[in-house]
Amino acid sequence: MMLIPCPWCGPRDEAEFHYGGQAHVAYPADPAALSDAEWARYLFFRDNPKGPFAERWSHAAGCRRWFNVVRDTATNEIHAVYRAGGQRPVSP
Amino acid sequence: MTRQPFRRDGHRGETLRFRFDGRDYEGYRGDTLASALLANGVRAVATSVRLGRPRGVFAAWTEEPNALVQIEHPFPEPMLQATTVELYDGLVARGLPGKGRLSGEADPARHDGVYAHCDVLVVGAGPAGLSAALSAAGSGARVVLADDRPVPGGSLPDTAETVDGLPGAEWAAAALAELDGHPEVRVLARTGVLGYYDDNYLVAVERRGERASSRERLWRIRARRVVLATGAHERSVAFAGNDRPGVMLASAARAYVNRYGVLPGRRAVVFTANDSAYAAARDLTAAGVEVAAVVDVRRGGGRSWDGSEVLAGHLVTGVDGQDGVSSVTVSPDPRGGLAGDREIEADLLLVSGGWNPVVHLFGQAGGRLRYDERLGALLPAATRQAVEVAGAARGLSTLGRCLADGAAAGARAAEAAGFRAGRRSAARAEDVAAALAEHVWLVPAADYRGHFVDLQRDVTVADVMRATRAGLRSVEHVKRYTTAGTAHDQGKTSGLLTSGVVAHLLEVDVAELGTTTFRAPYVPVSFATLAGRDRGALHDPVRVTPLHGWHVARGALFENVGQWKRPRYYPRAGEDMRAAVLRECAAVRRGAGAMDVSTLGKIDLQGPDAAELLDRLYTAMMSTLPVGAIRYGVMCQPDGTVFDDGTVTRLAEDRFLATTTTGNAAAVLDWMEEWLQTEWPSLRVYCTSVTEQWATVALAGPGSRAVLAGLAPGLAVDGESFPFMTWREARVAGIEARVCRISFSGELAYEINVSAWDGLALWEAVQGSGAVTPYGTETMHVLRAEKGYPIVGQDTDGTVTPADLGLGWVLSGKKADYVGKRSHARPGDLRPDRKHLVGLLPDDPDRLLPEGAHLVATARLPEPPVPALGHVTSSYRSAALGRTFALALVSGGRERVGDRLYVPVGAEQVPVTVTRHVLYDPEGARRDG
């Protein structure tokens, strides 16, 4: 049970949160302008690193806000938490 | 009659009566079932799971692999260790053949859960744990001390060693009393920590007993720092006959003598590779057990010993006695060049192959372990969790060092949590120097079928050998191949022994083999305890509408839709479901019916950009909808598949009400929030769930207009004044209502929305008109299927697009984009062989197809693989059609209309004809009444 620091509510049990996959995969500005391959890349391709990973979480059973987390997928260590739309902090 | 013939002289206590395997015995308060059985001379307690061999008590606490029992009274509980069951008066138990039996009755006991937070959690109240708790408590930190035993002190009552000049048990009791005096300290006795999860979240079970308000409590503890003072388990050696009743860990025998006042035998042989067993031999001798010989694998023997003969450089090579040890065969280590076996009469064989620090929780916490050659044990190495390991759990072997180490760890933990640990000197004990231990895993032999590695799983060295000869090199693989270490004792006595034997067989160092993964739970836990009070409706809430009581009173049968209870049909006297549904369907098509549709999800969207948000999320254009009008809408995933459907009602320029399917209401609200927050934060929209604020009654059928006119005299209900897909505000039965002209049956129909408080009054007024038949979800399903209206989640499965469902008309061509639009132009979405929603008419009009059945092209099934064309998604009897029909997703289905296909049902090929998916009133003539 990870302890996830919600930027709005502070540290809360993982069970209060909903996972949203990789962060910074923006909905394309003009999907119609994309080739089939480019659109498929947006739809289906996601990174799967062992190590730090920027991902989206929502405090579903709390403030219901979406935000971003940099989490080490091997250790569950949380390196950074920042608002949706924010820049990923530089390293780690 | 001598009562408790193996009870040590002078040991007394409150007498408790119990029954085991059908015989009555007595024991004392403070006994475990195992110690009481030993006191009564019961040697064979259970039989082994695979080989059916008799097994006796092997250990004295949670590491016991053999003595598995089933409690029969007061409540049947399977697979408990006799060594951890505290004896109580009236206990009835029996030994198990390796496996238990669940009770068929519901458990009457209550189980509870508790959440706790602390600065320092100390696991284990042995010498190190008590010392850690004392120094942490002195800093003012909030401390929780959790220990799985009923009395504090860990091994101190077993070893009867002295601390600060006091008998160990007395020192421990005094330490506990001091801790109890700290207002910020909570001591949890009988509380075993069984799981260590991310960010110092630990789970423990407190055994409170049958008389407490709850039998067990599950503690979920979040600790800023953790001190693991979990001690060490002694391990065995693999030799022939090492599973016989009477073979016992040396430390366990010492515990029976000192803690429980029980003699585990009369005449003992001690087989050891280290010095700790000499202390056991000394204590047994003092208690009156004759120690016939100490067999020490070390050529130099152990520490000075004034007792019986020491056979240094010797091994135990055999054990005689079927139901209990009768003699032990001892041979010189063949490496020593000596010869000459000796047979020694004995009824007890103590074994000490060495000590395994209890690193289970540390391992669960993601800590890495390293093999220490000198100690012959796995020791905790690095971890990222905020944890200290103290005492025997990190390989310390003498009492004095464990006390000092615990005190230091407790102070470090408190300081790391932001407290100032005072200067408190650690408790002291005499440290006895020990000779170096040797690490012997197995005694060489020609036949390894009686050399047990894992007693609970009946795994022998021969089994391990078969694994290594099959080419397995990793201990993880050997474990899975042989099942060693996978029993509910979690390999406490067998895990490292297995590694040692594998290393011996492969002729490598144990360190090279790596370790197996430690997983929760450290000790077995019942599902009832994990569930606690989260059972039934407290686990999965039951949601009911304001009209629920009426449905119940009218004998409705319900179906679960998500968490909602929805009336499925309302049978009249003598009616089965088929008759009731046909009657309800006919009533709606010929007259008027009413249904409680309050469970439909309702989301109120407000804000200047609400129309823009809806345009982006629904496939249809919503921004052009005039105030007062309603539009059907479908939402897709970005991959173009159908996510949900419903209606959108425009209440004002900047305000809409969107309805969702009953089961998807929360998901749709989440969906809207996610897009708003993560992709389009500039859109000014608030989304609010109003599902439970409204009660909604669907009024359907050609007679519905007259019923509504009667209830709402102020409302112009004629088709011109109140056209299809519009809404009006009106007083219905005197209640303020929003009336929508929408239909999910193809008939003239209305949905009347009122405040949830007024729902029952509205419903009763509708029923009171006398012309309306209540109908349930089953009838609704049939009526909509006759019209070819899909139900998301029943006729769709996450691969289906709106076009597949014949809903191409809801896909806006005018909008530059909506979620899913780009995918609808992908080649895969344009393939002619996509599965389309079609109707099916079985040749036999009375034949009801099973939902989920597949469709094939030929009257005879070809050899597999049989190409399946699709499957039946909905199947009903239709009153309006006078026959059965079905909906199905069929490859290229719209091109197959009129074709004959077959549905394999059992051995039969049921012939059907493909039709359009709209089977009833395809012209839509009935919509306006």
Ligand SMILES: [Zn+2]
């Ligand atoms: Zn929050």
